[in-house]
Amino acid sequence: DVVMTQTPPSLSVAIGQSVSISCKSSQSLVYSDGKTYLHWLLQSPGQSPKLLIYQVSNLGSGVPDRFSGTGSQKDFTLKISRVEAEDLGVYYCVQATHFPWTFGGGTKLELK
C-alpha cells in the first residue's frame, strides 16, 4: 500500500500568515495515463470533507486562489497564503493513483 506521510500534524497560525503542508508518498503517484491523482481536502469542524485541490495543482470549484498545490512524483505541498478564520480545520492529502487509495494522517490548522 502507498503510505502518505503528512507533516506537520498541527499548525497554529495567525490570521494573514502563510503556511505550507507537506505530503510525501512511499511511491510515485503518476498514473499510467500520465496524470497524478494527488488531492487535498479540508474538513472544517463538524463538516464533511471538501475538495480544495485536485491532481496536485488544480483548484476545486469555488476554492479561493489563496490555496495552491505543487509537487510531483512523491513530494507534494499545499500552501495557504494569507490564512483566514474560515480556513481552520483538518487538511488531508489523498492519493487515488494506486488501490487501495490512502490518506495522509491530517494536519490540524488552528488559529493563534
Next chain:
Amino acid sequence: EVQLVESGGGLVQPGRSLKLSCLASGFTFSNYGMNWIRQAPGKGLEWVASISSSSSYIYYADTVKGRFTISRDNAKNTLYLQMTSLRSEDTALYYCARRGFAYWGQGTLVTVSS
C-alpha cells in the same frame, strides 16, 4: 445542485449486518464512479470501497474485503454498502463521495457495539 444523502446507519451488535444507501441527485449518476469512505470517531479518513459507473470495476480496502459489498442501482440513482460480520473497529461515520472527491454526503453513523 449535486446532492449525496446517506442513510441506513445505526447501532448494531458485533457479527451482525447493516446496509447503507447513498441517494444521488443533481448529476447523471450512471456516468460516475462512486466511493465509500469512513471516519472513526476522532480519527482520520479511510477509503473503504470504490465502484465504477457500470459496476465493472470494484475495489475494497483489505480491512473490509470479504465482509463488505459495494453495489449500485443506476436506475434508482443509489449507491449501496452491504456490511456483514461487523466488528467494533467498523464503528465510524460512513461517507459516500463521487469520483474525484468533489462531492461528499453528510455521512451516516455506524456504531458496532453489544
